Amino acid sequence: MKIRFWPTVLILIVVAVTVRLGFWQRDRAHQKEALNAQITAFENASSQRVSTAPMPLKSIEFHRVEARGEFMPERVVYLDNRSYNDQPGFYVVMPLKLEGGGYVLVNRGWLPRNLADRTGIEKYETPKGIVDVQGIARANASQAFELGYGGSAAHQQIRQNLDVAAYAQETGIAFQPFVIQQTNDTGDKLVRDWPAPTMGVERNYGYMLQWWGMAFAAIGFGLYAAHHA
Template identity: 25%
Template sequence: MRKAIVHILIGAAVIVMVFMGLWQLDRLDTKQKLNQEVQERTATAPLPIEEVVAVNDLWEIGGSLEFRRVTATGKYRDQDNVLIRNRSLNGAPGYWLLTPLLIEEDLAVIVNRGWIPLSAEDFSPESVGGVRISGLIRETTEASGLQKSDRADGVLESFGRVDLKRYQEQLSYKIYPVFIQLESQEPENQDQGIPLKLEIPNFDDGPHLNYAVQWFCFAAVFAIGYPVVLWRNNKKAGGKNKHSEIPIDYL
């Protein structure tokens, strides 16, 4: 009975390991398809944001448009700046600086102008009047799971994440349901080297293939190694039995 339970547990372990390997391969396939889709989006020529997104689109629209290149022309509303906390760059702590870009009198798009260090918390870029920007569409994010949400009331000067829905609540004009990660601006700000523009994320395949190989190797070790161990143990046991069957008188 004890041996049967061990056999069942080993068999179940092999099945689970194979399943985990297949799951990692499935995640790899999903990741590769997503990377291909994102690369195709970034390769397209930039279009004015109003030709890509409607101001009345759902907040979730950003997921299907993320990393699409767009342009926008308007004037920054620096008095409505917001900082995104806990953002690091090359290991240094800091913030992202978000500013509404007024495209029309009652319509704006939020622009992530880049990273600033903790010491520049009160920094505000020099006003340059009207600008034309180009950048990547990024989607809004909300607190999930055990994450702490930002305070629901009042005017906040900093957020824990780029929550456009919460940002909209403290503005007197409409904003697009996506924001732009700034890549270029004309004319440029003549400041002290900040904000530092963010780089495009690295779209690699991740560790999924390595994880899949590891799971399959573990499964192979159990599937091959365990029968070998049983065979060797049975062989040893058989040898002992033969030895014990020799008559004492013969010795």
């Protein structure tokens, strides 16, 4: 049986690459499983109070937090293309001026779209005066796909996404580097049935099996080709 050099090298490269990619997907799945366990532990721990002192995102993300302050409705941002039960709508993101100083952005909840007017905002309530907000610290107020850097023009209320640091620079307000995903009810008619963080562990395991399946297929093809050479 004559083994041809270059076809053999090509098959070995394919096997090496696909096996390595399979292990990479497996490692990603393990990392996500560890993060998911961490998130569960954070959500069951006692709440941390948000105050004037800067709280680094790395140390606070996914933790339960609570804040006390006054909403700033003049700075509200509506995140477009957020659906709930297959109904289109917005996330209502609003700064909270903290009691004692400092600011933090709050994703107050979901609001259905006015079907008669795409840019129309349905009525909802904003508590006046000091309010207590409870929720989960998140890196952003949810991220949706967008082309380019759309929806970021100054003073534009309806946007696709909202970056905390960019919005702080735009408004000149020193926000905490995270967004509170509000969980408590403040009588505002907003929906706060938040989706669980998407870890995608099953998808990673699926990709792992696909890559390893390709590796076995390449080996099988190589053995078949060698046998019939």
